[in-house]
Amino acid sequence: MTVPDEAAKRRIVDLFLSEEERLLRRWTQLSGASPDELRDLYQALRTALVDGAGDFADVRGLLAELSRARVRQGHTPSDTARMVFSLKEALYEAAEADGGPEALRGFVWFSQLVDDLGLYTFETYTAAREKIILDQAEQLLELSTPVVKLWEGIVAVPLVGTLDSARTQVVMEKLLQTLVETGSEHAVIDITGVPAVDTQVAQHLLKTVVAARLMGAECVISGIRPQIAHTIVTLGIEFGDIVTKASLADALSYALRRSGVEITGAERARIAVRAERP
Amino acid sequence: MNGPTEMPIATNGDVVLVRQKVRGLAAEIGLSLVDQTKIVTAASELARNALVHAGGGRVHIEVLHGARRPGLRLVFSDEGPGIPDLEQALTEGWSTGGGLGLGLSGSRRLVDEFDLVSAPGEGTRVTVTKWAR
Ligand SMILES: Nc1ncnc2c1ncn2[C@@H]1O[C@H](COP(=O)(O)OP(=O)(O)OP(=O)(O)O)[C@@H](O)[C@H]1O
Numbered sequence A: 001m002t003v004p005d006e007a008a009k010r011r012i013v014d015l016f017l018s019e020e021e022r023l024l025r026r027w028t029q030l031s032g033a034s035p036d037e038l039r040d041l042y043q044a045l046r047t048a049l050v051d052g053a054g055d056f057a058d059v060r061g062l063l064a065e066l067s068r069a070r071v072r073q074g075h076t077p078s079d080t081a082r083m084v085f086s087l088k089e090a091l092y093e094a095a096e097a098d099g100g101p102e103a104l105r106g107f108v109w110f111s112q113l114v115d116d117l118g119l120y121t122f123e124t125y126t127a128a129r130e131k132i133i134l135d136q137a138e139q140l141l142e143l144s145t146p147v148v149k150l151w152e153g154i155v156a157v158p159l160v161g162t163l164d165s166a167r168t169q170v171v172m173e174k175l176l177q178t179l180v181e182t183g184s185e186h187a188v189i190d191i192t193g194v195p196a197v198d199t200q201v202a203q204h205l206l207k208t209v210v211a212a213r214l215m216g217a218e219c220v221i222s223g224i225r226p227q228i229a230h231t232i233v234t235l236g237i238e239f240g241d242i243v244t245k246a247s248l249a250d251a252l253s254y255a256l257r258r259s260g261v262e263i264t265g266a267e268r269a270r271i272a273v274r275a276e277r278p
Numbered sequence B: 001m002n003g004p005t006e007m008p009i010a011t012n013g014d015v016v017l018v019r020q021k022v023r024g025l026a027a028e029i030g031l032s033l034v035d036q037t038k039i040v041t042a043a044s045e046l047a048r049n050a051l052v053h054a055g056g057g058r059v060h061i062e063v064l065h066g067a068r069r070p071g072l073r074l075v076f077s078d079e080g081p082g083i084p085d086l087e088q089a090l091t092e093g094w095s096t097g098g099g100l101g102l103g104l105s106g107s108r109r110l111v112d113e114f115d116l117v118s119a120p121g122e123g124t125r126v127t128v129t130k131w132a133r
């Protein structure tokens, strides 16, 4: 039993088009996906099969979008793949009901097409998930910002990682809030853990210091390592009258002195710092 | 060993990735800690300029094998609005975006070679090179 390719393809595409409502209903049942999503996909497929002369770029675009959305919504990979693959089952039922050799042969061709699209969906799903994992790792790395009370009246923020706008906002708010809650008049911003100070980081630091000042608190920036100092100077950033100290311990003893605490030796300040850090 | 790579600059996350890549290569070719920090900072500035002022772009990263010493070359390019007045853009403190206006002029000082090509409507290309000492 041989059926010419073209006739087979035409028959299955005809079935695909004429059985629209039944297909969509079955497809929705089998896949558990939303009818709207599937209808969009159906339309895109129809366009590709009928007008697009087999150009599936739009279908792929839509699938990529759907799989990215599904990653964000927390769907599993098999769920996502099922969304595409279950079209085969739905269409097979139509081909079986038709019963003709063209329809069945055409179905084989169509199911290869669906396999391709399914694999593509799976790939975009995986890529999107990897990207999210990467982003989260980055954020974790860059997001832990405890504000700690070092001493009566002195708080500190040890910054670790990169300071982007969103994170600086968080840091700044947290610092200002802690200043109020603890009634502190001194804040130490320690940048030992910041890998590079560029103009954006500098601007954020400067803004934080100004905001703290408006609340009556004085900031000391500590932990500027030699290579960072070098880079800051070369960039042309000026910290103006902001007090900077080499280490957190130096900053603490400076703040203690300013708040009138007697210190008999640098040793003691260092011990205090250690005691307060986790 | 390290062929040229190209990285997109479309998000803040991409800027972080560019910085990490540049730091890795800078260390690998033996730049001093100060020079590593300088080229990383320049990369950070130029990547963010592409992102902020041009809506995104890309960087081409290449390790150079000079006659006497290796180097690192970064080419940042975008199809943004371009810079109408290069001299002004390179003036310290000049910013159209409420920044410190130090990124471009500062980057020039942070690297050994600096080349800026830009015209209104034609995007911007900044090429910087840092040589190992
Ligand atoms: N890729 C670019 N496309 C278009 N315009 C740019 C580009 N890069 C820089 N510019 C222009 O040059 C100006 C100066 O850039 P520069 O990096 O020195 O300062 P900035 O980005 O405004 O602030 P920052 O100090 O935070 O970097 C910018 O304000 C912008 O107008």
Ligand SMILES: [Mg+2]
Binding pocket: A199, B045, B048, B049, B099, B102, B103, B104
């Ligand atoms: Mg800039």
